[in-house]
Amino acid sequence: MAEADNDNLKRTALYELHTALGAKLVPFAGYDMPVQYEDGVKAEHLWTRAHAGLFDVAHMGPASFRFKPGCGPDGVDERFAELARRAETVIPSAIATLKPGRVRYTVLLTDEGTIADDMFVGRPAHGPRQGDLYVVVNAGVKEADFARLSAVMGEDVELERYDHGATLMALQGPEAEAVLEGILPGVAAMKFMDFSPFPWGESQGVIVSRSGYTGEDGYEILVWNDHASAFAAELLKDARVKPIGLGARDSLRLEAGLCLYGHDLDEMRDPVEAGLSWVIQKSRRERADFPGAERILAALENGPAELRVGIRPLERAPAREGTEIFAGGEQVGIVTSGGFGPSVDGPIAMGYVRADLAAPGTPVELMVRGKARPAEIAPLPFVEHNYKR
Amino acid sequence: MTDLTQQTTYFTEDHEWVTVHGDLATVGITRFAAESLGDVVFVELPEVGKAFKAGDEMAAVESVKAASDVYAPITGEIAEANEALVDAPETVNEAPEAGGWFVKIKLADADELSKLMDKATYDAFCANEA
Numbered sequence: 102m103a104e105a106d107n108d109n110l111k112r113t114a115l116y117e118l119h120t121a122l123g124a125k126l127v128p129f130a131g132y133d134m135p136v137q138y139e140d141g142v143k144a145e146h147l148w149t150r151a152h153a154g155l156f157d158v159a160h161m162g163p164a165s166f167r168f169k170p171g172c173g174p175d176g177v178d179e180r181f182a183e184l185a186r187r188a189e190t191v192i193p194s195a196i197a198t199l200k201p202g203r204v205r206y207t208v209l210l211t212d213e214g215t216i217a218d219d220m221f222v223g224r225p226a227h228g229p230r231q232g233d234l235y236v237v238v239n240a241g242v243k244e245a246d247f248a249r250l251s252a253v254m255g256e257d258v259e260l261e262r263y264d265h266g267a268t269l270m271a272l273q274g275p276e277a278e279a280v281l282e283g284i285l286p287g288v289a290a291m292k293f294m295d296f297s298p299f300p301w302g303e304s305q306g307v308i309v310s311r312s313g314y315t316g317e318d319g320y321e322i323l324v325w326n327d328h329a330s331a332f333a334a335e336l337l338k339d340a341r342v343k344p345i346g347l348g349a350r351d352s353l354r355l356e357a358g359l360c361l362y363g364h365d366l367d368e369m370r371d372p373v374e375a376g377l378s379w380v381i382q383k384s385r386r387e388r389a390d391f392p393g394a395e396r397i398l399a400a401l402e403n404g405p406a407e408l409r410v411g412i413r414p415l416e417r418a419p420a421r422e423g424t425e426i427f428a429g430g431e432q433v434g435i436v437t438s439g440g441f442g443p444s445v446d447g448p449i450a451m452g453y454v455r456a457d458l459a460a461p462g463t464p465v466e467l468m469v470r471g472k473a474r475p476a477e478i479a480p481l482p483f484v485e486h487n488y489k490r
Numbered sequence: 491m492t493d494l495t496q497q498t499t500y501f502t503e504d505h506e507w508v509t510v511h512g513d514l515a516t517v518g519i520t521r522f523a524a525e526s527l528g529d530v531v532f533v534e535l536p537e538v539g540k541a542f543k544a545g546d547e548m549a550a551v552e553s554v555k556a557a558s559d560v561y562a563p564i565t566g567e568i569a570e571a572n573e574a575l576v577d578a579p580e581t582v583n584e585a586p587e588a589g590g591w592f593v594k595i596k597l598a599d600a601d602e603l604s605k606l607m608d609k610a611t612y613d614a615f616c617a618n619e620a
């Protein structure tokens with residue numbers, strides 16, 4: 102039903118597979134992406150929570166920064182430390198302390214200390230690649246992110262983008278481990294946020310992280326494009342795996358209390374009000390050397406004016422993004438993501454409210470179609486995370 | 491049960507159907523609309539006795555994905571609302587053109603029906619939209 106400009110949409114390497122599987126394709130961040138397959142959003146969502154779902158996330162922006170040949174310090178540890186030091190000028194997390202083979206969720210900051218994107222940073226596990234800095238940024242803002250990161254990395258560092266030549270896919274759900282172990286022996290031993298290359302058939306190998314964005318255990322797998330369809334087909338041969346569209350990806354991440362950039366996070370919000378101050382490790386708070394440190398540290402000290410919260414409508418009507426939140430006759434916040442949670446079996450939402458109203462259980466009202474509907478602030482996530490730590 | 495094989499069923503460009511029996515018009519959303527929406531999780535119905543002009547927002551239907559307005563296809567007063575949809579919104583997917591009806595409207599002006607599409611015209615309209 103969405104009207105959009107269908108011209109110049111990019112296709113991922115799995116486009117033909119989606120079409121063959123009966124996907125309904127919609128424009129998303131400049132790509133023609135599957136929003137759902139024949140089973141529909143609700144069934145796909147529930148399948149992922151019970152079994153394993155395969156997601157095409159090739160629109161996202163995985164990339165590596167590395168020193169150009171002949172540039173940078175000697176030794177992989179020194180090279181990584183220098184790249185981390187530069188990245189930390191726009192990212193408030195401790196990157197330098199990342200061990201080889203680990204990734205971390207973080208945010209990219211604007212000069213004012215608001216959120217330019219949420220992203221993953223990682224340090225490759227083996228060999229000379231240990232000197233690289235791996236990142237995964239969001240589809241909608243990847244050009245701006247790469248420009249911002251490249252600027253602080255400097256002239257002696259190059260960016261290798263994998264979104265042009267490789268396909269990022271995610272396998273999520275309680276059966277993901279057993280399925281992927283059958284194809285890539287060794288992945289079962291990985292822990293949440295581990296990151297490692299694995300050989301696969303005739304390909305140049307695949308890069309696996311034990312991560313995802315559904316709240317379930319699972320993996321994200323980067324496969325070179327010429328082997329991407331074959332790898333996806335290999336996964337789909339397993340009866341425990343079904344293809345899952347962006348519709349269920351959205352309801353899964355909302356139930357898991359995970360933020361969607363451009364909706365729950367944007368350049369108007371800082372990490373403290375977004376409930377993401379945990380990405381700023383103690384060492385970084387002490388050094389106070391990231392953009393907007395003054396504002397962010399003050400918000401940490403005094404508490405922010407608004408906070409991101411979960412919201413449970415008490416009636417059946419979902420409250421969508423943009424719904425105004427009221428308490429005591431005045432507007433106290435706004436919904437930034439909202440819909441129906443198939444596993445919760447009811448409407449759920451996330452949004453920002455005045456900090457004094459952010460405690461779970463606080464009654465609020467949601468203005469849906471001109472009518473005030475009762476709701477309450479709810480703890481996040483709505484569905485417990487199922488990560489293998 | 492509404493029988494849509496009768497000649498008295500009309501369709502709108504907003505994908506509502508209207509079946510007329512005497513001065514009562516039963517209104518719902520078409521199978522095409524229900525399939526486009528996906529899993530329906532909530533239906534908001536108007537109160538009995540409320541009057542609408544043709545084209546007014548009359549009800550709302552929400553799927554996992556999105557909320558959509560349902561417009562009054564004709565002018566009139568709500569005579570009955572399908573309260574079964576409140577507890578079983580999935581009926582809209584299962585039987586959009588039968589048990590999934592939304593409301594019955596007391597027709598104010600039967601001449602308005604001539605502005606709506608018949609089944610053949612509507613099917614062609616959908617084929618064009620798909």
